[in-house]
Amino acid sequence: MAEEPLIVARGLVKRFGEFTAVDGIDVSVERGEAFGFLGPNGAGKSSTMRMISCVSPPTAGELRILGLDPVRDGVAIRGRLGVCPQLGNLDTDLSVFENLTTYARYFGLSRAEARRRAGELLEFVQLADRAKGKVEPLSGGMKQRLTIARALVNDPEIVLLDEPTTGLDPQARHLLWERLYQLKRQGVTLVLTTHYMDEAEQLCDRLVVMDGGRIVAEGSPRDLIGRYSTPEVVELRFSGGGDVAGKLDGVGERVDALPDRVLVYARDGDAAVAEVHRRGLAPLSVLVRRSTLEDVFLHLTGRTLVD
């Protein structure tokens, strides 16, 4: 018999007064998986993460983490989770090293064990040279790496990352992804939220797309692209207005007119471009690219993901 999934939610609901943040979602996450919640701001991702972190009781529905009930067994579950929250809450009164040792003590590690873990983890997130320094002077990427190190201090079975790379520059993002990929290879179960398509594609084995508190699609990144998009997308920009989209009818499999550009979904991008030119249209720019989760989201919700 297969092992029970580490996280199971059925009909999970979170309401704040009149506002429904999470509106009846079903999720299950298996051990060793990297699972993503993808969606724009306000989709209910963070509320879901807080419920899974056992710091926010569900309003309705069923939730089991590590086979336990988060309301009754919160202490036991939290001891086996690593949480990397969206808002930085590193302790600015403490040094980088003490941030980790102090946190380790909350999990009941001995002083010696806490120091050993802190040393190891600072190596892992490449901050060993900053151990004695304060938190405040660290760059955004360094702070985020330290927060991840803190989330790993209890050797957790599940690591929860809420928007792990929001606000970081590309170089910092890639370094972070690389570290998270290392964790995944070590068999740690990762659950993350993101509104970045490339992040979801890079890190997630499987993901759900959330919008307005509901799950609108579920699958692997490749599945979702296959199901809701075409292999290639042509981005066309035209000067002036007019009904360009109408003239593109029948080019590719589907056409989406956005305010600044027109997207043509096609199995073969180059063939679609040739067809555009054959119809005598002269776009200002043409870009043929592979389809991404961004296209999936646009198709599912009619909106783009960008803030």
Next chain:
Amino acid sequence: MMTAWVAARRNHRAGGVSVRRVGAVLGRNVGALRSGPAYWLVLLSGFFEPLLYLLSIGVGVGALVGTVPVGGRAVDYAVFVAPAMLAVSAMSGALAETTFNVFFKFKYAKTYDAVLATPVRPVEIALGELTWALVRCLFYTVLFLVVMVALGLTSAGGALAAFPATALVGVAFGAVGMAISTFLRGWQDFDLLTTGQFTLFLFSGTFSPVQDYPAVFQVIVSLTPLYHAVELVRGLAVGPAGWVLLVHAGYLGVMAVAGLWLASRRIGKLLLV
């Protein structure tokens, strides 16, 4: 402190206060103390205020006042004022920690949000912070008692008897202060808190015997917390010791338990949503 641990034990039976986790919350503050001089300066400045009042009013004004009757015998005015300043120093030390510092960590630094993502529970945060407030309170009261003995304002025996009472005062005010700080909206509310604290400081039988107040005020004062703290500490340091001291201690004990209960509840209610 005793009250804190009694509460901890009781909750342990009820399912789950871990002394180790409370210690970890306490340890975080020791870490902060280790990490720079800023906190030490705050700590030291808090000691001098009651001491300066003792010297200026107790000794200075005392020279004009002469003696005051305490429990049927006449004592020097400074002897009368000193235990009150000791009680004030216990109150202020604990309050400074559980109002300013706890409020900042609660509302701005988001320290407790990070802590609650671990197995630590709200009641353990409250107990850890209260224990730390007690450490700060006792740091002040030990120094103050040394000064009192050195100036001949109490005997060594009186100092030893008053010392545990200052701990109770610290825990009582610390717990209530922590509960209050979960209700504060922002720094502007600290003006109210400071005014309240100063009013208690002036009219709790600190600088003149409560028996000299008009009857109505006597009743009002006898309902306020610092009055009970001053009476308890004075009774043990200077006399007279009597069963009535248990009433004062009981009042402070109720403050400690109620404050701790409310503070834990509020931390959970506001952060675990």
